Amino acid sequence: MVAKGPGDAPVVLEMQGITKRFPGVLANDHVDFDVRSGEVHTLFGENGAGKSTLMSILYGLHRADEGVTLLDGEPVTIGSPAEAIRLGIGMIHQHFMLVPTLTVAENVSLGLASTRGPLKDTRRVSQRIEELSSAYGIRVNPAAAVWQLSVGERQRVEIIKALYREARLLILDEPTAVLTPGEVDDLFRVLAQMRSDGRSMVFISHKLREVLALSDRITVLRAGRNVGTVLPAEVSEERLAELMVGRHIGAERPSPQGPSPAGEALLRVRDLVVRGDRGADTVTGVSLDVRAGEIVGIAGVSGNGQRELAEAIACLRSPSRGTIRVGGVDLAGRNAAGARRAGLGFVPEERMRDGVIGDFSVSENLMLVDAAKAAFSRWGFLRGRSIRSYCAERVSTFDVRTPGLETPTRNLSGGNIQKLILARELSGNPKVLLVAQPTRGIDVAATRYIHERLREQARKGIAVLVVSEDLDEVINLADRILVMYEGRIIGEAGARTTTREALGLMLAGVAAAPAGAAAGSSAG
Amino acid sequence: MRRLLASESNASIVAPAVNWRRIALTWFALPLSAVGALLVGALLIAAFGSNPISGYHALINGAFGGGYALSSTAVKAVPLLLVGVGICISFRANVLNIGGEGQIAMGGLAATATALAVPHLPAVLLVPLVLLAGVGGGFVWGAVPGFFKAYFNVNEILSTIMLNLVAVQLMNYLLAGPMIDTTTPFAVTGKIPQTRLLSKNAWLPIIVHGTQLHLGVVIAVAVALLAYVLLWQTGFGFRLRAVGLSREAATYAGMPVKRTTTLALALSGAFCGLAGAILVFGGISHRMVTDGSLTGFTGSAGFNGIVVALFGGLNPLWTIVSAFLFGGLLVGGTALQGATGVPTDLVTTIEGLVVIFVVSIDFLRRRARVRAEEPPERPGTRTRTRPGLLRLMRARA
Numbered sequence: 076m077v078a079k080g081p082g083d084a085p086v087v088l089e090m091q092g093i094t095k096r097f098p099g100v101l102a103n104d105h106v107d108f109d110v111r112s113g114e115v116h117t118l119f120g121e122n123g124a125g126k127s128t129l130m131s132i133l134y135g136l137h138r139a140d141e142g143v144t145l146l147d148g149e150p151v152t153i154g155s156p157a158e159a160i161r162l163g164i165g166m167i168h169q170h171f172m173l174v175p176t177l178t179v180a181e182n183v184s185l186g187l188a189s190t191r192g193p194l195k196d197t198r199r200v201s202q203r204i205e206e207l208s209s210a211y212g213i214r215v216n217p218a219a220a221v222w223q224l225s226v227g228e229r230q231r232v233e234i235i236k237a238l239y240r241e242a243r244l245l246i247l248d249e250p251t252a253v254l255t256p257g258e259v260d261d262l263f264r265v266l267a268q269m270r271s272d273g274r275s276m277v278f279i280s281h282k283l284r285e286v287l288a289l290s291d292r293i294t295v296l297r298a299g300r301n302v303g304t305v306l307p308a309e310v311s312e313e314r315l316a317e318l319m320v321g322r323h324i325g326a327e328r329p330s331p332q333g334p335s336p337a338g339e340a341l342l343r344v345r346d347l348v349v350r351g352d353r354g355a356d357t358v359t360g361v362s363l364d365v366r367a368g369e370i371v372g373i374a375g376v377s378g379n380g381q382r383e384l385a386e387a388i389a390c391l392r393s394p395s396r397g398t399i400r401v402g403g404v405d406l407a408g409r410n411a412a413g414a415r416r417a418g419l420g421f422v423p424e425e426r427m428r429d430g431v432i433g434d435f436s437v438s439e440n441l442m443l444v445d446a447a448k449a450a451f452s453r454w455g456f457l458r459g460r461s462i463r464s465y466c467a468e469r470v471s472t473f474d475v476r477t478p479g480l481e482t483p484t485r486n487l488s489g490g491n492i493q494k495l496i497l498a499r500e501l502s503g504n505p506k507v508l509l510v511a512q513p514t515r516g517i518d519v520a521a522t523r524y525i526h527e528r529l530r531e532q533a534r535k536g537i538a539v540l541v542v543s544e545d546l547d548e549v550i551n552l553a554d555r556i557l558v559m560y561e562g563r564i565i566g567e568a569g570a571r572t573t574t575r576e577a578l579g580l581m582l583a584g585v586a587a588a589p590a591g592a593a594a595g596s597s598a599g
Numbered sequence: 600m601r602r603l604l605a606s607e608s609n610a611s612i613v614a615p616a617v618n619w620r621r622i623a624l625t626w627f628a629l630p631l632s633a634v635g636a637l638l639v640g641a642l643l644i645a646a647f648g649s650n651p652i653s654g655y656h657a658l659i660n661g662a663f664g665g666g667y668a669l670s671s672t673a674v675k676a677v678p679l680l681l682v683g684v685g686i687c688i689s690f691r692a693n694v695l696n697i698g699g700e701g702q703i704a705m706g707g708l709a710a711t712a713t714a715l716a717v718p719h720l721p722a723v724l725l726v727p728l729v730l731l732a733g734v735g736g737g738f739v740w741g742a743v744p745g746f747f748k749a750y751f752n753v754n755e756i757l758s759t760i761m762l763n764l765v766a767v768q769l770m771n772y773l774l775a776g777p778m779i780d781t782t783t784p785f786a787v788t789g790k791i792p793q794t795r796l797l798s799k800n801a802w803l804p805i806i807v808h809g810t811q812l813h814l815g816v817v818i819a820v821a822v823a824l825l826a827y828v829l830l831w832q833t834g835f836g837f838r839l840r841a842v843g844l845s846r847e848a849a850t851y852a853g854m855p856v857k858r859t860t861t862l863a864l865a866l867s868g869a870f871c872g873l874a875g876a877i878l879v880f881g882g883i884s885h886r887m888v889t890d891g892s893l894t895g896f897t898g899s900a901g902f903n904g905i906v907v908a909l910f911g912g913l914n915p916l917w918t919i920v921s922a923f924l925f926g927g928l929l930v931g932g933t934a935l936q937g938a939t940g941v942p943t944d945l946v947t948t949i950e951g952l953v954v955i956f957v958v959s960i961d962f963l964r965r966r967a968r969v970r971a972e973e974p975p976e977r978p979g980t981r982t983r984t985r986p987g988l989l990r991l992m993r994a995r996a
Contacts, residue, residue, distance in 0.1 A: 391851060412853025421851075429851040432844045443841065444852040452834040459832075 093142035165237030283583035316579030338367030347397035359562035372553030420505035433485030490521025661934020662927030670810035676926030682904025685870030692863030698759025699901025701766030706872025709736025718798035737872015745864030
């Protein structure tokens with residue numbers, strides 16, 4: 076199982092039998108993991124496989140319930156990031172830990188003792204930064220303020236920061252997710268230089284091609300377990316994808332459904348381009364159709380543009396190009412209320428932030444989106460009685476378990492809040508229902524209930540689009556599956572005809588044979 | 600509803616357990632903080648060699664003892680109540696209106712200008728007209744920072760405070776220039792920055808003969824009731840509270856977040872402006888006078904109204920009670936001074952102590968209540984609490 080490392084360099088880090096439980100989740104299940112001097116060891120796996128948990132334990136952000144960590148053969152307990160840094164461990168987080176108003180040099184020396192006592196020693200720090208810059212080919216200007224830097228430059232500052240603190244083991248948590256292809260090449264050159272310098276790196280990524288290109292060894296985690304450590308030269312893309320997603324068959328799917336009725340396309344998206352929060356396009360040309368009576372699932376590793384796609388369809392984010400039509404109505408220039416009037420129901424990904432107001436009562440949240448409707452308001456005044464009877468009906472129809480209609484919504488469980496949102500979004504009899512992460516963080520019973528409700532809506536002739544990072548959910552629920560990768564749909568599969576391995580390859584960025592053509596043809 | 604609850608004898612129902620800690624925090628924290636402030640005040644009175652007990656006796660007697668005292672308190676409470684109600688509206692929308700002082704002054708100026716322009720209208724027309732002018736002046740002075748907050752994300756704490764400075768200069772300029780009293784020769788009075796005696800038709804009628812109780816008191820209470828209805832029984836109030844608790848959820852629900860934010864601050868200003876009009880036409884001099892400062896005209900109602908609203912739990916109905924109590928503190932303070940001979944500054948200090956205690960306890964209470972109420976954080980859920988002044992300020996820092 077354990078492959079031989081290149082050159083059999085000494086082992087720097089050894090983690091043995093690491094187990095970590097969170098309420099209801101076994102995040103790490105007796106994971107063994109080691110890193111040699113001068114290697115890039117990749118952790119590979121789906122969202123929630125336990126990669127970040129394992130690295131958080133190493134960096135002192137979490138404490139393992141069981142297991143030991145050895146550094147240079149010595150057992151260590153790492154209780155805080157400060158201790159990790161002292162031991163020579165650095166971490167580049169996905170979200171950078173920099174103070175935007177300070178300069179590069181100030182950020183790098185932040186928290187370190189100055190050689191000049193209470194005074195800053197900017198000159199010395201800058202000098203050292205320049206040495207590191209030229210040694211590793213990292214271009215940064217020590218005097219630049221961080222807020223002026225691009226994402227790629229900020230990442231270089233983080234790397235410099237770790238090098239300045241003499242990190243010999245660097246954890247990189249999905250460093251390429253935020254970079255442009257050119258910046259990825261630069262990053263890989265820097266990492267290669269650091270490797271030849273004898274430093275070790277743990278690289279976390281979802282992208283098969285770059286993992287195979289960069290790694291010395293690859294360890295695959297699945298559902299909290301180490302399912303194998305392999306050498307890139309000895310493993311195929313298919314094998315790696317299979318390791319990542321496993322081979323088990325979805326269990327929940329009920330009696331086989333007939334072929335999805337080819338109804339009218341109620342949701343039509345054409346050539347959609349959407350800008351993300353960081354200013355770069357995160358949806359780069361998506362076309363898709365959802366027909367009446369079918370459930371289409373969008374699978375993908377988080378951060379590949381699904382969130383922005385869903386927000387654009389819901390008119391919460393305006394696309395820079397392309398069209399969205401719901402039941403023939405163009406949504407361009409509409410807001411969320413306009414999208415609803417056109418016949419869209421939307422269950423958002425962040426249900427506590429967007430979907431409900433925690434301090435509002437159950438009934439207030441049930442009427443959140445149509446408080447202005449004539450049924451609930453006359454001459455601007457709310458009609459208490461009709462609101463109450465409507466809410467009581469919704470709560471019992473959708474089995475929302477609540478002590479009463481006036482209960483603050485935040486006292487409800489996640490599953491019941493999701494049922495509440497579903498009850499509200501279906502009340503307007505939408506033509507299209509868009510559901511983002513329908514059951515994330517929700518218990519099994521409520522999950523089953525919500526899935527059943529979604530299937531029932533499809534049978535009634537609604538076009539249902541489900542966006543989920545949970546592959547099993549998509550397989551169980553959808554008639555067709557579209558896989559998103561770096562802002563595009565790189566493949567389509569029929570839920571009954573595909574395999575998890577085929578999906579796994581697409582999730583990791585390896586397009587199925589007729590790639591975009593498949594999505595294009597079905598859309599056209 | 601009963602059938603509904605009966606059908607849910609399921610284990611996952613959240614049990615509505617009685618949370619004594621929460622009840623204590625909700626109902627007793629603020630009154631106790633006021634008592635605490637008065638106790639510290641008692642120490643100060645004693646330090647000046649006076650008897651705190653007789654002092655406080657004089658205070659309570661002066662504020663609430665008898666019809667005349669009560670009417671004086673009610674009249675003092677009017678600007679506090681109107682500003683407080685305005686604060687309820689804006690804070691509920693998560694907009695911090697610190698510009699009450701300027702909005703009061705602008706309302707007073709607009710009302711005064713109206714009375715100067717059309718002094719001969721009959722009272723049935725002129726009284727409503729000057730009050731509406733006050734509302735309008737405050738509305739505009741609130742709408743400007745509201746608009747910039749909503750559409751350009753300009754911090755409303757800064758912009759409303761800055762507009763206070765603009766308002767005071769405008770007031771001083773207008774009262775010393777275009778609106779100055781020209782009926783009395785300057786040779787007699789010197790150049791006092793004040794208007795002429797305003798038209799009698801605009802004076803707020805006295806309701807109870809022999810007291811100061813004027814129409815403004817009734818209007819203020821009615822306005823508070825209206826604001827309560829507005830917040831909890833109308834679609835606009837619903838949207839306003841939704842925007843205040845979660846801009847994200849309000850946006851997602853398709854609500855006009857920016858327009859609502861602008862209107863919240865504009866309405867808040869309108870209530871303050873009405874207070875300004877009532878200060879001019881329900882006052883004793885029936886002129887608008889300036890001593891060069893905003894406080895000289897407003898009596899700091901623009902700031903004290905914030906405390907009144909917080910003390911009233913940002914609920915317009917409780918704000919009525921709270922404004923009356925604070926009005927009593929102002930009226931009784933004078934009696935306290937008379938009875939004990941302590942300096943005026945000490946009375947102001949005691950008022951300040953109450954403000955500090957109430958604001959601090961309000962902050963602690965919210966933090967404690969969050970802890971008492973929140974279930975341990977579930978993955979994938981985030982919670983929010985009602986806006987508290989300090990919490991909001993901290994969040995912006």
